[in-house]
Amino acid sequence: MGRGILLTANLPQLQNLIKRDPTAYKEEFLQQWNHYNSIRQIFKIHPDEQAAHFRELVAFISQVATCYPKETAEFPSQISSLLLENYGTLAPDTRKSLVQNLVMLRNKDVISSIELLKCLFPILPRTTSPTLRSFIRKTVLTDIRTANMRSKNHKLNRAVQAMLFGMVERGLEGEVLGDKGKLRATNGPTTDRSAHDGEEAMWAVILAKELWRKGIWTDAKTVAIIALACFHPVTKVQSASVHFFLGSDEEIADSDDEEEEEVDVRALQHRREINKKTRSGQKKLQKALNAAKKKRRNKTVPSANFPALELLNDPQTFAEKLYDMLNRYDKRFSLDHKILLMQLLSRVMGAHKLCVLGFYTYIVKYLAHRQLRVPAILVALAQSVHDLTxxxxxxxxxxxxxxxxxxxxxxxxxxxxxxxxxxxxxxxxxxxxxxxxxxxxxxxxxxxxxxxxxxxxxxxxxxxxxxxxxxxxxxxxxxxxxxxxSGSQPLPFGHNADAAVDIEGLALLEDHLQKLRDEEGVVLADGDDDAAWEGWDVESDSSDDDSDEGWHDVSDDGGDIEISDSEDEAEKATSQPDAPPRVSTLATTKILTPADFALLNDLRIQEATKVVQNGGGSHAKRKLAELEASKKSLQGGEQEHAFVSENDILGPRKKAKADYSERMASIQKGREGREKFRSNKGKVKKEVASSSTNREKARNKPIMMILSSGAVRGKKKASLREKQQRLRKHIDHAKKMRR
Known part of the structure; x- marks a missing residue:
């Protein structure tokens, strides 16, 4: 009897004993389980009564649930239903405790990831605690990332994506109020419902964007979730979705990103100067400066999210719906939001070569030099045009x-x-x-x-x-x-150029490889091609089963295979006096790898540089600039189409006044490789080093020491006769110096 009372009063001790020997302490556990069920019934009616004791019992059962799986089979569903049904009446500490214990059950494999996420997703938009919201978000992302670490967990991904689709779809039927309708929305009868749907869809977009950014989800369904959110009636959700496709790092107020704020280096240094000088303070300052320097170094420049644009399903319909929303709610959206939609619509039109002709009629009214943010509007106009417009x-x-x-x-x-x-x-x-x-x-x-x-x-x-x-x-x-x-004419609208006969500059690569064989005796084996593909992301887009079977043998009986005699024609043409450019045969004997194309681009740049140095003219300079620009775009992973910046529209301008950081950086750059600034008088200019004179030292004495010196006191007490003699002596000395 004493043992039971002792274990009942000390749950951590009972928890330790149960983990060591579950069979021996099963009766004590069942006693606590019955106690938990009785308190749970009371807790549903009066959540404020015995809340602390109820949290202790839930934590205890969560710890030992793996020891008694049959008895605790309904425990996770009870916690989930309690959270979902009574979330608004629970105390903040109770909510946090229940969520943490539910996550603990997932870590112990008592429940699956899908069961956990089905409970956490509805809670995420309802919670007002930043700590709990951050914990839930981190838990969701970590659980999905762990499940997809070794291989793609398609079952979990499809289930989570379906939940995110549902979170976005539930609010699509609402009325689009726009940025200018915020005041009316706060007084409307459906404020709570619309706000809840907006928060729910917002978190769906945030989670999808984060999983895309971390490389966990890179499929078309993730893009479809965010594309659907672009038409959500809440403008905050629209803005977050549009920023995903534009690739801009727009901070979201409700995203709760735990990123460090920008470090004010000047404020830290100023605080260090006025406070007491200690060794620990110097270490803290240096640590903060190193963190700020690392953050600036790792900061990336935002660029367009072209992979997401390419994965859009039915981009023509997507673009038309964007234009309809932009045109219909023109008076409800603010100018900044309309420019965001214009930029996304123009990127989609340029990337997929779409024709939404109504967009050009719409944008004409914004083409005025007094229009606010007109450079961004001009950029959107230029990006929307392509050769099929x-x-x-x-x-x-x-x-x-x-x-x-x-x-x-x-x-x-x-x-x-x-x-x-x-x-x-x-x-x-x-x-x-x-x-x-x-x-x-x-x-x-x-x-x-x-x-x-x-x-x-x-x-x-x-x-x-x-x-x-x-x-x-x-x-x-x-x-x-x-x-x-010579008769060359530009192609009319709608006509395509002829098929390419050769890759430009391929002869340079062929000569380079032949030179390596001749000089170094390099023999290109079959393994060299495999090594050249390393480091390049190449995936097969084909889903057929025959795509991985390699080469297929073609039977020579009954197949009509035509062999082109283009090489013979090229040889005949080169023998003639008016011969065309040489056609390389390298592509017919070797599979060109990405490394070969990179080398080909470098060889073309070297050849163009030689032509420019030999006085090739402006055409050669432009060709060299184009080759260098294409090399940078390939290294940066950008595509050629439709990326125009506002600097391209504004053109070269006068240099703006530098701020403090730029001026200090320029000063530090000018001091590199130079001795420390100091006066050149005295021992610096003399051939033999010597110390300063007493007269130079007197200049730096404190004023109170000078006032009490004999020379100063003598001047103050000098008689009129002594002053006259000193003045006459000064005049005579000046006359001698002029001679």
């Missing part, structure tokens, strides 16, 4: 740009922005330009402003390359005139 839809837009931005009544920066915008539009669709308008725009190359001149020359150079026939004879240039004389 009908010129008839773009020509009015180009004319509007010229009328609003390019005329003598505006500043030089406005003219430069207008010319650069027209150039970016015409780069993607040259047939949208009119010949008379082009002549007027090119005349601005005679302007005195550097930015305007550069923009006009860029437009002139563009049409020298794409369609020189639209230029006057004296403006075409030598190379363009020669191309026109």
């Amino acid at each position: 009908p010129p008839d839809a773009i020509t009015p837009v180009v004319r509007k740009l010229a009328q609003e931005f390019v005329h003598p009544g505006v500043g030089s920066e406005v003219i430069a922005a207008g010319l650069n915008s027209i150039r970016e539009v015409c780069r993607r669709q040259p047939w949208s330009m009119e010949e008379d308008l082009l002549g007027d725009l090119i005349d601005y190359r005679k302007s005195r402003d550097k930015a305007v001149t550069a923009a006009a020359r860029g437009l002139l150079q563009l049409f020298r390359e794409v369609n020189p026939a639209m230029l006057k004879r004296r403006e075409r240039g030598k190379e363009a005139s020669m191309d026109l004389a």
Whole structure:
């Protein structure tokens, strides 16, 4: 009897004994289990009574649940139902304790990940505690990452993605209020429901974005969840989803990212100067400075999320729905939100070469030089144009740009922005330009402003390359005139170029490999190709079973195989005096790896550099610049289409005034490799080093020491006669010095 009373009063001791010998202490456990059931019934009616004792019992049973699986089979479902049904009436400590014990049961494999997540997902948007919200979010992400660590857990992923879809879909039927309808939303009858749906969808987007960023989910279903959230009636959810596709690191107020705030280095150093100097304080300061330096070094520049754009399902429908929402709720959305939607719509149109012709009619009303954030709007316009966009839809837009931005009544920066915008539009669709308008725009190359001149020359150079026939004879240039004389014409709208016969510069790679064989005796074996594929992310997009079976043997009986005689024709052509460029046969004898293409690009850059050094002219310089730009884009993983920055629109501008950090960085850079600043008098300039004189030392004495010196007191007590003698002596000395 005494033993039972002792174990009942000391649950941690009973927990320790049960883990050592579950069979011997089963009766004591059943006693506590019955006690838990009775208190649970009371707790449902009066949550405030015996809350602390109820938490202790729940923690005890969670610890020993693996020892008695049959008796505690209903325990996880009881905790889950208690959380979901009575969450609003539970105390904060009780909520946190129940969630932690539920996570403990998952760690002990008492419940599955799906059962845990089905309970945590509904709680996440309802909780108001930042600590509990952060704990739930970390638990969800860790559980999914652990399940997909060795191999993809498709069952769990599909179940979680279905839950996230449901969290987003439950709020899609609401009314779109927009940024300007926040005040009306707070007074409406459906405020709680809409707010709950918004929070629920917001957390679905946050979790999907985090799993994508960590590389756990990289499939099309993750993109579909966030794409669906782009049409959610709550603008906060829309904004978070749009930022995912744009690749911008927009901070979300409710995301509770536990990232450190920006460290104020100047404030730390100032605090160190005024506080007491201690060794521990110096260590703390150095630790904070190192952390700030590491954070600045690891900070990445945001770039467009092109993989997500490529995985969109039915991008044409997605773009049309975006335009419909933008056009329908134009007066409800703020300007910043409308620009976000414009940027996403333009990226999708440029990436997939879509035609949403109503967008150009919509954007015309925002093309004014007094419009707020007009550079971002011009960027969205340029990104939406591609070679399949009908010129008839773009020509009015180009004319509007010229009328609003390019005329003598505006500043030089406005003219430069207008010319650069027209150039970016015409780069993607040259047939949208009119010949008379082009002549007027090119005349601005005679302007005195550097930015305007550069923009006009860029437009002139563009049409020298794409369609020189639209230029006057004296403006075409030598190379363009020669191309026109030879009969070359630009392809009309809707026509594609002929199929490529050879890879440009492939002969350079063939000569380079042959040179290696001749000089070093290198023999390229079959294993070299396998090694060249290392470090390159190459995955097969085919889902067929025959895709991994390797090469297939083709029978020679009954198959009509035509062998091209292009090599013979090329040899005949090279023997003629008017021979075309050499066609390399390397691609027919070797499978080119990504490493080969990288080497090919380097060889082309080296060849273009030699041509420029030998006086190749402006055409060679432009070709070299294009090759270097393509190399940077390949290294950065960016795609060629539709990424335009506001700097491309604004063009070169005067250098802005540097801030404090930039000025200090410039000062420190100028001090590199130089001795410490000090005066060159005394021992520095003398051949033999010596100390300073007494007169130099007297200059640095404190004022109170000088006032009490004999020389100063003697001057104060000097008589009139002594002052006259000192003045006469000074005058005589000055006369002698002038002689």
